[in-house]
Structure formats: structure tokens, C-alpha cells
Amino acid sequence: MAEVKTVARPYAKAAFEVASEQGSVAQWANMLDILADATKQPKLAAALQNPAFSAQEKASALAQVCEEAVTEQGKAYLLSLAENKRLLLLPAIAELFTQFKLNFEKAVDVNVTSAFPLSTEQEQALAASLSKKLDREVNLTSVTDAALIGGVIIRTGDLIIDGSVRGKIAKLAEAINS
Structure with a gap:
């Protein structure tokens, strides 16, 4: 588990820095929680691991599933995660983001x-x-x-x-x- 958090930490920190600069920490926390819950669904997790889909397709599909919560910057963030094959780290990223948020507050x-x-x-x-x-x-x-x-x-x-x-x-x- 420590390895997952180690890999997820820079992504969570980057998201937190962007969110705090914009004053949208609560919105980002909510968005990341929803995305994390979505990636825990077996069918979606399998699709996100499928090499037949491009990073763009994976990010778009995840953004569409959670479209009510995902902002334009969130879509760009998802694309970055997809390009680096890190979409399945979203639960760990959301957890770390929450820790950063609580520490900030x-x-x-x-x-x-x-x-x-x-x-x-x-x-x-x-x-x-x-x-x-x-x-x-x-x-x-x-x-x-x-x-x-x-x-x-x-x-x-x-x-x-x-x-x-x-x-x-x-x-x-x-x-x-x-």
C-alpha cells in the first residue's frame, strides 16, 4: 500500500496546489472522491486497464461517467493521469488530497x-x-x-x-x- 501512496502523492499534491490557488479545494475534493468511487467499479476499472483504448478515450470515458462533478481542469487532470497510466490511482489520490485538505484547514x-x-x-x-x-x-x-x-x-x-x-x-x- 505504501508504494501506491508514494506514486499517488505527487499527483495529489499537484491537484491540491491547483485547487488551493483557485480557492476550489472543496470542489476538487468532491470531484476526486466521485472519480475514485467510479474507478472502484469492476467494469470501469477493467476498461481503464484495457490497452485497446487510448489515454484520451479512457480520460473522456471517466469524465463522462462523472460528468456532473468533473470540471474542465478536472478533464485535463484526468488526461494527464491517463497518459501516465495512473487513472487507477484515483482512490489513493483522493485519500491523500483529503489529508492535504484537512491539514490545510x-x-x-x-x-x-x-x-x-x-x-x-x-x-x-x-x-x-x-x-x-x-x-x-x-x-x-x-x-x-x-x-x-x-x-x-x-x-x-x-x-x-x-x-x-x-x-x-x-x-x-x-x-x-x-
């Missing part, structure tokens, strides 16, 4: 998995605490998983805070076994 997406549903007050308190710790605006998404027994697991980017009972039991078992 000083925001971060945080996923919280808890053993029991969190109240609105608990979510707000957790978001405020994480916002202070991470020095960013926090976009909190909460999910319930009874298998945790108790506590929460917080994930954002490569940071994982495991405060679950299940995680503590696993650490204890590992310490006992070693």
Missing part, C-alpha cells in the same frame, strides 16, 4: 469506537479534548462495538489510542506470556 478526522453509545455531551467533551491535544479542529465519527467490553479506541491517521478493556486485557496477557 487545520482539521482532522477522528474515529471513535466505544463499547457503549456515547452521549452528545461525551462526544463534545472528547472532541474538545482531542482538539486541544492535536491543535486541530476535530471531525468526530462515533461507532459502537460491544466486543470492546468497555472504554474507547480513538483513531486518527496513524495515531491510535486504545483505552478499551479488551485492549488492556490483551496487553496483560502479552505481559504474562513474555
Whole structure:
């Protein structure tokens, strides 16, 4: 996976630079998300890999499938990706673009998995605490998983805070076994 992101990073960075210069970061993020979803469709992915089609045909076909979201610059971007045989990198490009966008906006997406549903007050308190710790605006998404027994697991980017009972039991078992 690291190789895909390494190859996709310059394309995402270039798209982000163009989008930020134009003040259309949100529009580009939306467009890239839609294009990424389209390339995940098996039939379209197969067509994009088919050497019988030219780069122009592939870029045009993808632009037509997503025509409501694709701008003129987006079409040029797709053609560039197609010429370099990078259209199937769109999911990774969209993901990296979103990371650039969140970093630019000083925001971060945080996923919280808890053993029991969190109240609105608990979510707000957790978001405020994480916002202070991470020095960013926090976009909190909460999910319930009874298998945790108790506590929460917080994930954002490569940071994982495991405060679950299940995680503590696993650490204890590992310490006992070693």
C-alpha cells in the first residue's frame, strides 16, 4: 500500500496546489472522491486497464461517467493521469488530497469506537479534548462495538489510542506470556 501512496502523492499534491490557488479545494475534493468511487467499479476499472483504448478515450470515458462533478481542469487532470497510466490511482489520490485538505484547514478526522453509545455531551467533551491535544479542529465519527467490553479506541491517521478493556486485557496477557 505504501508504494501506491508514494506514486499517488505527487499527483495529489499537484491537484491540491491547483485547487488551493483557485480557492476550489472543496470542489476538487468532491470531484476526486466521485472519480475514485467510479474507478472502484469492476467494469470501469477493467476498461481503464484495457490497452485497446487510448489515454484520451479512457480520460473522456471517466469524465463522462462523472460528468456532473468533473470540471474542465478536472478533464485535463484526468488526461494527464491517463497518459501516465495512473487513472487507477484515483482512490489513493483522493485519500491523500483529503489529508492535504484537512491539514490545510487545520482539521482532522477522528474515529471513535466505544463499547457503549456515547452521549452528545461525551462526544463534545472528547472532541474538545482531542482538539486541544492535536491543535486541530476535530471531525468526530462515533461507532459502537460491544466486543470492546468497555472504554474507547480513538483513531486518527496513524495515531491510535486504545483505552478499551479488551485492549488492556490483551496487553496483560502479552505481559504474562513474555
